[in-house]
Amino acid sequence: MKVLAIDTSNLVMGIAVLDNGKVLGEYITNLKKNHSIRVMPAIEQLMEETGVKPAELDRIVVAKGPGSYTGVRIGVTIAKTLAWTLKKELVGISSLEVLAQSGKYFGGYTVPLFDARRTQVFTGLYGNGDNGKLQTVLEDRIILLKDWLEELQKLEEKILFIGNDLPLHQETIIEFLGSQAVLGQVADHNPRPSELGRIGMEREPEDIHTFTPSYLQLAEAEVNWLKSQGK
Amino acid sequence: MIKDEIILAIETSCDETAVAIVKNGTELLANIVASQIESHKRFGGVVPEVASRHHVEQITIVIEEALNEAKLEPADLTAVAVTEGPGLVGALLIGVNAAKAFAFAHGLPLVPVHHIAGHIYANRLVKEMTFPLLSLIVSGGHTELVIMKEHGTFQVIGETRDDAAGEAYDKVARTLKMPYPGGPHIDKLAQVGEPNIDLPRAWLEPESFDFSFSGLKSAVINTVHNAEQRGQVIKPEDLAASFQASVVDVLVEKTFRAAQQYDVKQVLLAGGVAANKGLRQQLENRFKDTKFDLVIPPLHLCTDNAAMIAAAGSVAYQKGTRGDMALNGVPGLDLEAQ
Numbered sequence A: 001m002k003v004l005a006i007d008t009s010n011l012v013m014g015i016a017v018l019d020n021g022k023v024l025g026e027y028i029t030n031l032k033k034n035h036s037i038r039v040m041p042a043i044e045q046l047m048e049e050t051g052v053k054p055a056e057l058d059r060i061v062v063a064k065g066p067g068s069y070t071g072v073r074i075g076v077t078i079a080k081t082l083a084w085t086l087k088k089e090l091v092g093i094s095s096l097e098v099l100a101q102s103g104k105y106f107g108g109y110t111v112p113l114f115d116a117r118r119t120q121v122f123t124g125l126y127g128n129g130d131n132g133k134l135q136t137v138l139e140d141r142i143i144l145l146k147d148w149l150e151e152l153q154k155l156e157e158k159i160l161f162i163g164n165d166l167p168l169h170q171e172t173i174i175e176f177l178g179s180q181a182v183l184g185q186v187a188d189h190n191p192r193p194s195e196l197g198r199i200g201m202e203r204e205p206e207d208i209h210t211f212t213p214s215y216l217q218l219a220e221a222e223v224n225w226l227k228s229q230g231k
Numbered sequence B: 001m002i003k004d005e006i007i008l009a010i011e012t013s014c015d016e017t018a019v020a021i022v023k024n025g026t027e028l029l030a031n032i033v034a035s036q037i038e039s040h041k042r043f044g045g046v047v048p049e050v051a052s053r054h055h056v057e058q059i060t061i062v063i064e065e066a067l068n069e070a071k072l073e074p075a076d077l078t079a080v081a082v083t084e085g086p087g088l089v090g091a092l093l094i095g096v097n098a099a100k101a102f103a104f105a106h107g108l109p110l111v112p113v114h115h116i117a118g119h120i121y122a123n124r125l126v127k128e129m130t131f132p133l134l135s136l137i138v139s140g141g142h143t144e145l146v147i148m149k150e151h152g153t154f155q156v157i158g159e160t161r162d163d164a165a166g167e168a169y170d171k172v173a174r175t176l177k178m179p180y181p182g183g184p185h186i187d188k189l190a191q192v193g194e195p196n197i198d199l200p201r202a203w204l205e206p207e208s209f210d211f212s213f214s215g216l217k218s219a220v221i222n223t224v225h226n227a228e229q230r231g232q233v234i235k236p237e238d239l240a241a242s243f244q245a246s247v248v249d250v251l252v253e254k255t256f257r258a259a260q261q262y263d264v265k266q267v268l269l270a271g272g273v274a275a276n277k278g279l280r281q282q283l284e285n286r287f288k289d290t291k292f293d294l295v296i297p298p299l300h301l302c303t304d305n306a307a308m309i310a311a312a313g314s315v316a317y318q319k320g321t322r323g324d325m326a327l328n329g330v331p332g333l334d335l336e337a338q
């Protein structure tokens, strides 16, 4: 199975090409640059260097969010269009689940997080299942960091925190969890597109036309409109 | 045998997800528009984030519909054209990235198109262009007079200094408590009213082809407030007719003067407000029995669509305009730099 994996859901941009048991190539940057300009040239270049033609792909795997609304949409639009027009399978994977893979041999719980502004985070709780594969323990969500840490305090095991936004929140995390919290190292914080491709190979394909990003949040105008309707 | 040129075009600059297929620059094979207007009505205007979300939901469905309607496969296509700008950046990005992915998947050339160039070229689907020509573009975001001396070159000789005409319509409609989008409601109401309320017409400097509608908009709001304070009743249909007359008088007169000064052969109406009955009628009256050939496209080609992007894309393709995989959406794209 030949797979193209695309992640533009946050600041880190990642592309990978996998062929069955092998990661043929992987491209990651962690830069404040425009995904819309850079991602298609990166895909073009990586596919050319790995010698995989668009028509030879079997599956496109995309990080479906949460993250930057615009960023997620760029990756999802490209993945949907490629998969649909090439008549290939499409798989969407949580951007948090991809990031959590840095903790797959950790042994305890893993908490990936992206900053979501106003002291909120996009996060979820992942734990070790069988065969060293991570499983979702608590679903992805957007939550006030303090509320989330109070919930995590109830857990008995050590918790590994991962994400490039950790420096913004690590003080609060230590304040709540003390030595129960383990902070990832610098090279753990970039979600790896090869991991995205690997997980994507194991999942069921999506319906391409109806596939949408996982924003975890309504648009602000929608929230206000629902309020005005008394809902 | 010369091979047909078949262009698939994508347009997502505002609140319509549109895909069209045009053969040899003028023959419409498919023109699909998924409108989001029902969704944005709730908010009284287009909400950019909501528009972008709808575009992602619709994009592959609309491309598929267009190919099905034209009974074509990607292999039959010559190029992919897409609106590069101007427009809402988040919305533009969906069309641009879908177009890039589609072009990459099938090894097709990519042709970036200016949205306003598209509006002008909608006319070529109705009638062949003769140069030099003048185009009046009126929409929710634009009010411009553009001279074209040949295919693919644009000279903006006049533009709005504040609100676009369509914007003024929407704001006045809100004052009259009409639902969004207000333009069609005012136009309808104006048909049964009398233009008997004195409202200003912004002619600006004698030589200028620029427009200004914010003063008129304020005058309408003041008229309504003053009447309310004095306990007077203003007939909404008369106010609508008076407002419409002010807008249309200026648009039509400046267009006519520009046509004379630049000695053009054709005058083309373009943009969403071209659906306005009052504007169509007065243009037709003004240009009747003159040497100028007035062309007004049918309504479905005036509002945002991708057929116009394909028509403009065909000319750009023939001129050798190409985009690469780094093509981006440009919200403030300049028409004259095309």
Ligand SMILES: [Zn+2]
Pocket (backbone or CB within 6 Å): B115, B119, B139, B271, B272, B303, B304
């Ligand atoms: Zn338009």
